Amino acid sequence: MAKLKSLIKIEGTLDDLTFYKGKEGFLVRTKGGVSKNRIDNDPAFARTRENGSEFGMAAASGKLLRRSILDLMVDAKDNLVTSRLTQVMMKVKNADTTSPRGQRNVAVGIASPMGQLALKGFNFNIRAIMSSVLLSDIALTTATGEVVISDFTPDQNLDIPQGATHVSFSSGFLNLDFATGDKDLQLSPVSNLPIDNTTTTLTLTPAGVPVGTGSELFFLKVAFFQEVNGIQYALNNGAFNALQILEVL
Template identity: 35%
Template sequence: MYIAVLQVFNLNIGVMAQQTGIIPLVGTLNGINFYYLNGKPIARKAGGGFTRKRIKTKASMERVRENASEFGHCSAVNKAFRSALNPFYKGYTFTHFHSRLMGLFTRIKALDTTHKRGERLVANGIGQAHGLQLLEQFSYTPACDVRQVLPFEFRVSDPDLALSIADFDIAQVGFADGATHMALTYGVLDFDFNHLNYALHLAPPLVLDRSYAGATLTLEPATLPSGLGTALYVLGVRFYQEVDGALYVLNAKGSVGIAVLKCL
């Protein structure tokens, strides 16, 4: 049976080739690996690929080892950072949030000029002025851009770190489809990028409906950071729908947003 099947393939294999034939194979046969790559049947000679031993010992794999080490470090930072931000989006799943943050921390890590490749750290990149800019300018939730949803000026006062929004006009707020209410959550995230410890100092959430008539908003954290690490002023927005007097959180695309307003 295998002979009959192989006869319908045109295997011109140097390193790798796409299978052509009636019945794509999966597995290893006569020194050839058959598998799927991105939905396409592929055939290649068995052996010669990456193995754990080769990656650990071969000089030619040094760059692979360096990349793997830094990737693992950025992944750990990513996990801790997402956990710290969780109160702003609890119960909601962002598409590609993990991978997009990996891109952010990889860029910040690359700013570390004090360590050699393979040992560069996000914390050292954060220590650079451009590192803080990357944290502030990154679009954490593109489907719900907080600065577009709330097109107002944000101010943080000293020493209470209260966030104020002057000239507020509910008519200018970009409400999500179907939303009747908006909740604003503000907090100061004290994040230690060296040891991945953090503390989040939150203000009481502020819930507004579409008929809100106030012109000034103020959100003040109940506690203040103690200097654990980098201070990030974070504003979150979440939309709700009122049904029979009860508020239900919306989980549709564009209904949850997060922004880092400033870093110190």
């Protein structure tokens, strides 16, 4: 590392030199780092290769899950959902206690109680956490995916965004095989309600039980709308919509 003495203050990379501003002023250093070839082949980087392999598989599993629920997630997600879900999938992968290092994966980890617990409760929109948006108890029947919200009063049991006049509820029952990629998502009809003081019991029943031998995941979605001249419009492009994984089996 050397100090740059010049009237011209440079920041960035030029050939093999990197210019940057530090506590002591503008500094310059040669480009460093380990070559890809060494990382790929040097025994000293075995752990690095193993960690990279497992991270890649966790990221792929997160992508598979997101693509499996596009119909639910399209208007109920935040800008960091990809990285947040990958972090959770890394925890699920860590629950794989049988595969060797470098080969631990979500497909094995999700079959364990620890792996299922890591994914349970995940919120796809960090700006709208389900427990903060919906202030009611939720009853789930895992055999059918049916979700029941009893004695629900929109004005009292919702954290209502400004401008919202209506709210919609829907549920999803997903069978997803993280090893093969096979998936089947069954959705309930959408229940749309005006936001008022009317009390009702919401029953959301998916169209059927999904087929397959993978993991079973159960979802609940809450979406807000504003009615103008008899037409309901998504409120702020879904910024306040909540989508959560209720259970993983």
